[in-house]
Amino acid sequence: MRQNPSFAMTDLSELRRVVDRHPWATIVSAADEGLVASHYVVLLDEGRDDLTVVGHVGRPDDLVHDLGGRELLVVLQGPHGYITPRWYGDVPAVPTWNYVSVHLSGVPEILTQEENLAVLDRLVARFESAAPDPRLMWERPNDAAFVERLERGTTGFRLTPTRVVAKRKLSQNRGDDVVETIIAELDGDGPYANAELAAEMRRERAARAAARAELAR
Template sequence: MYIPPAFRLEDRDAILAVMRENAFAVLIAHAGDGIEITHLPLMVESRGDELAIRGHVARANPIVALIESGAAATAVFTGPHAYISPDWYASADQVPTWNYIAVHASGRLKAVTEAEHTTDLLADLSAEHEAPLAPKKPWTHHKMRDGLMARMIKGVLAFELPVERLEAKSKMAQNKKPEDIGAAAAGLRGRGDAGNVAVAEIMEG
């Protein structure tokens, strides 16, 4: 990923927050004759100094062959983003741009074939996304009929991606004058929707 120095995000906690808050990611696996791309929710685990990404795919997905072969892969997490109109800036002679945050996590895929580990992954994944729905009582697979979960996990393949390279970019007008940042943030707030307001808050922070 092309990252000019002004836009490089290096704070590990901030990077992990972006990944966890934008967990529906794109997984790109590299084959000898091309790539396979799939969209899926991913879990991010910090294991001391190491980082691992966990997920699962349907066994019918062509990316399964690449997971089983230990192919190189990159998980792409996209954070808040928004179009910036040059009319919003205080300074003249500006051009349109897009402000955004993105994280690329790369490594080699590793298949997780043990049924109990697959069940644990699915339980962890649902727990992570059920938690924000409180006070609703979280859904768990124990609510399913006996044996149904065991049958269903036969149709999926769990995997891990131990992260060997982590790159993060936060392009939030750091190269602009304070008055231009403030004016563009005000323009975003004027649009009113959550995505634009989220970018405005980051720019102002």
Template sequence: MYIPRHFEIRDRDEILSFVETHAFGQLISTHQGRLYSTHIPFLLSDDKTTLLGHVAKNNPQHQDIENQQVMVTLEGPHDYISPSWYSVQGVPTWNYQAVHIYGQCKVSTDTNKIISIIETLTKKNEAKFETPWVAQYPASMLGAIVAIDISIDELQCKYKLSQNRSDLDRDQVIAQLDEAGSRGLATAMKASRH
């Protein structure tokens, strides 16, 4: 991805924290000579070297993804930025946060691995509920999916959060985003100042 210097994030811990927080993204590979994308939730392995996920066996992407270098894209809050929010002239733009991950992909039909991924994803996402749902998966359901492991070979991270604008312009953009209800992006912009 194109990353001008003032939008680039290099801190690995910051990037991996973003990956854990914004873990729904696109698994991009080639299938039969064409680009192919599947939108799935990902998990970061405990040692933070691998992305884990699963896809349906009926999804043709898994048929030729083994040992292929793939790309995963993840994004955070984003929104349109009007030049009318600036104190000095500007152009319309879009503020956002994005991570691209490149790595070698492995596919597994091992039932224990599939159960581990599904249970971990479920626990992570059910934790916010007062009475979390407990997973129980019949063998027929487990046989309909495959596990995906992607080694993290390269991380690219871009936070385009008006860092190229004055403090006054950034404050005005934050205020407008808050007013418009785009609070996640406003919060990200505030956090990027520290």
């Protein structure tokens, strides 16, 4: 991902927030036969306070990616959406796309069976927790034999990134009045409404304001 200093996202707590809230990842590697990509959920490693993520792939994707033997690129996509030039006023302009994205690169380590089971259990609990009657991995009608057989069809991994590139392109190159208009339109009920992207733009704008206030002290 080409970086622009104006759009760079470097705050660790913000990066962790994006990874945690948008865990559906594209996993890319350069295999012998060319580039390959898979799609899986990853979670922040709960035992770390950095950007280490854990996850799994179904077999034989571990062989396709040579998991543990070569570098992986894990791409996580935050809120994104279309920005029409009509929101800029009566000036020459073209459309753009606002987005938040985090790229994590590194060579993963392979989890043990016990570690992988713990990650799978955590994945199920994380997403089942939205239901009033969550169906957890070890609960009936599942039994231990079923769960262990399921685990054997996966390969768990832990990726501690050696390179992080993150970008928050949210109209920072536009004036405050235009940004206010964009946020209001995204928060509305028009054809390009996108409340999640509007919230992300507010968050970024507040962070910039706080940084300017700190510099002025």
